[in-house]
Amino acid sequence: MLCEPPGGSLMQQARWTADGIELVDVAAGPLPEGRVRLKVLANGICGTDLHLYRRELPPLEGSVPGHEIVGVPIDGPAGLTESLYAVEPRVWCGECDFCGAGDHHLCPNGTVIGIQDAGGLAEWVDVPRPSLHPVDADVSPLVASLAEPLAVSLRAVHLTRLEADSRVLVLGSGSIGLLAGLLARDRAARVAITARYPQQVEAARRLGLEPLGESEVEAWSGEFGPDVVIETVGGFANTLAEAVQFCRPGGRVVVLGVFVGERTLNALVLMAKEIRLIGSNMYGSTRRGSEFRAAVDLMPRYRAELEPLQTHQFRLSALNDAFKCALDKRSGSIKVTVIPDAAA
Numbered sequence: 001m002l003c004e005p006p007g008g009s010l011m012q013q014a015r016w017t018a019d020g021i022e023l024v025d026v027a028a029g030p031l032p033e034g035r036v037r038l039k040v041l042a043n044g045i046c047g048t049d050l051h052l053y054r055r056e057l058p059p060l061e062g063s064v065p066g067h068e069i070v071g072v073p074i075d076g077p078a079g080l081t082e083s084l085y086a087v088e089p090r091v092w093c094g095e096c097d098f099c100g101a102g103d104h105h106l107c108p109n110g111t112v113i114g115i116q117d118a119g120g121l122a123e124w125v126d127v128p129r130p131s132l133h134p135v136d137a138d139v140s141p142l143v144a145s146l147a148e149p150l151a152v153s154l155r156a157v158h159l160t161r162l163e164a165d166s167r168v169l170v171l172g173s174g175s176i177g178l179l180a181g182l183l184a185r186d187r188a189a190r191v192a193i194t195a196r197y198p199q200q201v202e203a204a205r206r207l208g209l210e211p212l213g214e215s216e217v218e219a220w221s222g223e224f225g226p227d228v229v230i231e232t233v234g235g236f237a238n239t240l241a242e243a244v245q246f247c248r249p250g251g252r253v254v255v256l257g258v259f260v261g262e263r264t265l266n267a268l269v270l271m272a273k274e275i276r277l278i279g280s281n282m283y284g285s286t287r288r289g290s291e292f293r294a295a296v297d298l299m300p301r302y303r304a305e306l307e308p309l310q311t312h313q314f315r316l317s318a319l320n321d322a323f324k325c326a327l328d329k330r331s332g333s334i335k336v337t338v339i340p341d342a343a344a
């Protein structure tokens with residue numbers, strides 16, 4: 001039994017314009033074959049969305065942003081279980097060599113819901129059936145909307161290959177940094193994280209991580225020699241160079257940050273220290289299957305620790321306020337989330 005569609009056949013949807021973002025009323029057409037229409041209950045705003053909002057990366061004009069989506073089905077194939085679903089936004093072709101080898105995250109023909117395909121900053125969104133992951137009934141929609149960034153962090157932690165005695169330095173305590181720190185915490189001896197704003201310091205402490213101010217990182221790294229540095233800042237920061245500088249010889253640097261343009265690092269130091277520099281893009285599969293699925297399955301365990309990361313919620317009608325709050329960390333924001341249902 002599926003829920004009734006809300007508010008007739010018109011829905012509100014955010015779209016990138018030539019120089020901003022706007023809300024438009026669109027008529028919901030017939031549901032395309034193989035898709036499920038979800039009523040969006042929550043959609044988080046992430047660092048990539050902020051780069052697009054500021055035009056540091058170019059959005060596709062007319063496209064619908066939002067890739068941290070949870071919702072409930074309002075239309076779809078028969079037999080779909082009534083549940084809260086988290087949406088895995090990667091869509092892959094299933095036919096290329098990479099997909100054939102199980103590396104669908106490397107599919108060159110892939111798209112992303114909320115980047116190329118219509119996303120979740122809308123009242124409804126149509127997504128492919130395989131993108132849906134049912135969420136445990138004890139996890140609220142707000143917490144469940146952290147599934148996507150948790151999956152991003154989970155892949156990075158897989159790539160770090162942590163040992164029980166490992167020391168980890170996370171650069172950046174936005175939600176991705178904090179989530180990576182949380183997952184690393186349960187697999188490593190100690191995890192430090194750079195934190196700039198009071199809410200980040202507080203969140204890091206609450207998660208059992210060691211918050212470091214900018215002036216403290218070098219001394220901490222000198223003393224503890226992190227085996228792994230997880231870079232999550234990106235943008236215009238010089239954190240790639242710092243990661244290579246702070247990592248112990250023979251260690252690993254995992255790059256999660258979304259950088260804008262080309263960044264430099266000291267290649268001589270990289271070579272001399274034999275540091276492995278590893279890119280980590282969204283999520284893929286392990287022999288246990290989908291990493292996104294694994295992140296959704298971890299949510300009941302971490303839900304009490306995830307909840308305080310959700311600092312601000314906005315209606316769809318206050319979309320620009322949501323972006324501004326997420327952009328200016330002096331607002332106290334960690335994760336800013338849009339709740340479309342509150343738009344009425």
Ligand SMILES: [Zn+2]
Nearest residue numbers: 046047048067
């Ligand atoms: Zn994102």
Ligand SMILES: [Zn+2]
Nearest residue numbers: 093096099107
């Ligand atoms: Zn493919």
